[in-house]
Amino acid sequence: MFTGPVPQDPTATDVSFADLGLSPPVVRSVTSIGFEYPTPIQVQVIPKALEGHDVIGLAQTGSGKTGAFGLPMAEHLIHGKGVRGLILCPTREIALQTQSFLEVVGRDHQLSTVCLIGGVKLGPQIQDLRRHPDIVVATPGRLWDHYERRNLKLDRIEKMVLDEADHMLDLGFLPQILRVFEAVPTDRQTMMFSATMPPSVENLARRFMRTPLRVDLRPDTRIAEGIEHRLYMVEPQNTKACLLAIAAAEKGSMLIFLRRKVDAEWACKQLEKEGHPVERIHSDRTQKQRVEALQGLRLGEHRILLATDIAARGIDIPIIEHIVNYGAPDSLEDYIHRAGRTARGALKGTVSTIATWQDKEYIRLIEKAIGKPLPRFVAEGVEPYIERKTTIRGRPKIRRRLT
């Protein structure tokens, strides 16, 4: 059942980092962390960012966005001139990952980065701010908290990045983001990254960016080719049994998305009882527990990770063989986002969705996006839901049992 570490595979290009205009020290630092070739978003964004343009980058999670904005930032900023770089992130995990990346690529320029995230004490962060950082990586709420307490100034920001802008807005950070935009200098460079471009994000770009260049690297089909989609339609009382049956039937690494924390807790206990190496991340887990759970999955210490959607968004989860949606995702974007955790590059993966009749509307949207019906599957020992085909007037036409 144990499958060992799971590989990472951001699709690389055949251009070199030096070709993009980066200096030898910065190229050395990326090479030192094992990046040989830039990813497509890095190829498109880095030269423009080095020229000082505002950029909107539309790309999926895992595309290499951090390098796309982090490398030009490391190239331009000089140590000891006050906080010049500001990166806003939706979650604590993304902020921490971004900080560690910047620490490596900024080493040659002695750039120091602080991370201001919620859920931990203010004191140590205040100490960090007193050590004259050059870059601040922050979640918007905690950044604003520090700003109001006058723990940091934002009047020297030259480079500002909004990472996963759509998720930050989903999480309700718009008020803090607007205040930050009012507090930073207007002649800064702004870069915004987002997996989707809803009107709320367009609006931010229109108000606060200067003729931004748009780099859109979302694949045409939006859903990777190598994915096998499976739909398990069941009665609401059978969803749990279905989840356990899938977890037992599949042998590889598995990421299970659930809507509710209670379900994640229940599933964790139950799967553990059935002998599966399993961990979970959700908002009641501490920062340390979440980091350990992710690290454990990366190292292959546990095979299954349970995650509520909010806790899992954007985090750098390695490539997973099986994605399971316990309940259909609320939107097509979420389905695509989650599916993006598997079948990257040439790898294959499966996305299994456990749904009930209440999810039919979402299922229809997903089927439209992938251009064909989701193949129906039946989990061993679990009675399938019997779908009815309806006429235009909504009357049942045929009843068929799924196989």
Ligand code: AMP
């Ligand atoms: P990101 O989208 O920035 O979170 O990156 C996703 C994953 O790809 C992370 O594990 C990065 O370390 C990795 N990565 C980013 N850029 C490259 C690159 N040019 N070469 C190899 N790995 C990369």
